[in-house]
Amino acid sequence: MKIGIVCYPTFGGSGVVATELGKALAKNGHQIHFITYQQPPRLDFFNENVFYHEVNIPAYPLFQYAPYESALASEMVNVVQNENVDLLHVHYAIPHASAAYMAKMILRSQGRVVPVVTTLHGTDITLVGKDASYEPVVTFSINESDGVTSVSEDLRQDTYKHFKVHREIEVIPNFIDLDRFKRQQKEHFKKAICPNGEKLIVHTSNFRRVKRIDDAVMAFYHIQQGIPAKLLLVGDGPERARIERLVRDLGIYDQVRFLGKLDQVEEVLSVADLFIMPSENESFGLAALEAMACEVPLITSNAGGLPELNVNGVTGFLSPVGDVADMVKNALFILDDNHLPTFKQNALARAKEFELSRILPRYEAYYERVLQEAKPLVS
Numbered sequence: 001m002k003i004g005i006v007c008y009p010t011f012g013g014s015g016v017v018a019t020e021l022g023k024a025l026a027k028n029g030h031q032i033h034f035i036t037y038q039q040p041p042r043l044d045f046f047n048e049n050v051f052y053h054e055v056n057i058p059a060y061p062l063f064q065y066a067p068y069e070s071a072l073a074s075e076m077v078n079v080v081q082n083e084n085v086d087l088l089h090v091h092y093a094i095p096h097a098s099a100a101y102m103a104k105m106i107l108r109s110q111g112r113v114v115p116v117v118t119t120l121h122g123t124d125i126t127l128v129g130k131d132a133s134y135e136p137v138v139t140f141s142i143n144e145s146d147g148v149t150s151v152s153e154d155l156r157q158d159t160y161k162h163f164k165v166h167r168e169i170e171v172i173p174n175f176i177d178l179d180r181f182k183r184q185q186k187e188h189f190k191k192a193i194c195p196n197g198e199k200l201i202v203h204t205s206n207f208r209r210v211k212r213i214d215d216a217v218m219a220f221y222h223i224q225q226g227i228p229a230k231l232l233l234v235g236d237g238p239e240r241a242r243i244e245r246l247v248r249d250l251g252i253y254d255q256v257r258f259l260g261k262l263d264q265v266e267e268v269l270s271v272a273d274l275f276i277m278p279s280e281n282e283s284f285g286l287a288a289l290e291a292m293a294c295e296v297p298l299i300t301s302n303a304g305g306l307p308e309l310n311v312n313g314v315t316g317f318l319s320p321v322g323d324v325a326d327m328v329k330n331a332l333f334i335l336d337d338n339h340l341p342t343f344k345q346n347a348l349a350r351a352k353e354f355e356l357s358r359i360l361p362r363y364e365a366y367y368e369r370v371l372q373e374a375k376p377l378v379s
Contacts, residue, residue, distance in 0.1 A: 001086050002033070002083060002085045002086045004079055005034050006035045006088065007040065007096070008092060009040040010041070013122065013283075015040055017175075020042060021360075022050065025363070031049050031051070035079055036054070037072075038054065055075045068095065069102070070099075076088060076099065076103035087115050087116075088103070096118070097145060100116040100118070100145075104144075113375070115370050116146050116147075118147070122283030123281075123283075125155060125163070135163070139165060142163065142165050142167055146374060148169045149366065150170075151173055151283055151284040155283040155284070170366060174284045174354065175356045175358070175359035176292075176355060178352065182266070182293060183294050184266065186271050187271070194230050199229045199273045200231075200232065200274075201223065201229060201230070202231075202232045203232070203233050203234070204233075205279075207235050209238075212279055213243050214243060214246055215278035216231075216277075217243060217246055217256070219299070226328075229335075230255050231256045232268060234261075236261050273335060274298075275287075276299045277299070278300070278321070278322075281304050282304040282306050284309065285306050288310060292350055295344040295347055295348045302319065302320060303321050315343065
């Protein structure tokens with residue numbers, strides 16, 4: 001198949017999943033055309049089946065805001081026409097699904113039927129999509145897609161709850177490449193950070209308020225009072241300055257390191273003893289899955305799709321959102337040397353259930369079904 005993939009070229013979950021999916025499809029023999037405004041960070045290898053098409057957004061004094069949706073729709077049309085693309089797969093509803101509908105209608109007027117698959121990733125539904133400014137367009141675009149997938153059952157149900165969607169939504173969970181995400185021998189790194197054998201706790205995110213990083217810091221504050229420990233915070237975003245102030249105010253700045261954005265996050269996860277994700281909302285928890293693949297047990301909230309990933313008492317523990325005391329209690333239990341090896345083994349075993357080789361055929365089968373159901377134009 002020739003597939004056009006539209007995504008945000010960022011370190012966020014939807015961009016990562018879209019890029020890794022495209023790379024895997026290309027390795028499986030499909031021709032993949034990425035369409036976005038800059039090259040995705042993880043599109044960092046050469047494959048004869050991978051093509052990148054940049055969306056050009058001209059600047060005109062007339063526009064206060066650049067009309068990205070129109071430019072994106074035009075580029076989708078161009079790519080389909082010039083590359084003979086069979087199907088468009090857009091990740092994150094806003095504005096990709098509506099731009100894809102526009103492109104589909106333009107192509108249809110030219111006698112070309114190209115089905116569109118929309119994948120819902122989370123905040124495009126749970127946060128942005130619910131805004132009254134976007135809701136009608138989001139609802140329409142989902143219903144007009146030829147196929148719709150979501151990354152968790154919780155997100156699927158949330159979409160039906162808050163939008164008048166009559167289109168069937170297929171749950172295809174996020175996946176992990178176990179060839180990349182696996183525990184590596186990085187003991188020199190662990191020794192540099194934890195010279196006295198401290199337990200190492202890691203949190204990774206885009207540092208938005210919904211991630212509740214202050215809960216992670218407060219949990220660590222109490223954990224390190226019980227056992228020697230260090231905390232690594234990976235990522236960057238609007239909350240970073242506030243969290244740095246909190247760390248200083250708590251007097252634990254020497255025990256916390258801010259690493260910023262890292263592409264090779266698996267190197268950090270390889271030396272971690274515990275991963276903490278106290279999010280207020282999380283449609284799936286891709287960062288948690290990456291940690292599990294590196295044999296790192298989890299402390300997470302019970303929000304969104306996290307209970308579909310983190311098996312309570314097996315791969316880690318689930319706590320109510322904001323319940324720092326429960327997170328601390330559970331973290332100390334996991335970090336006990338009598339318990340930690342079992343939790344690490346269970347985390348890896350669970351991650352294997354989401355291995356890329358298991359999920360990729362589900363996308364391929366879904367594409368085939370959508371293509372078969374696409375209605376040809378009546379001449």
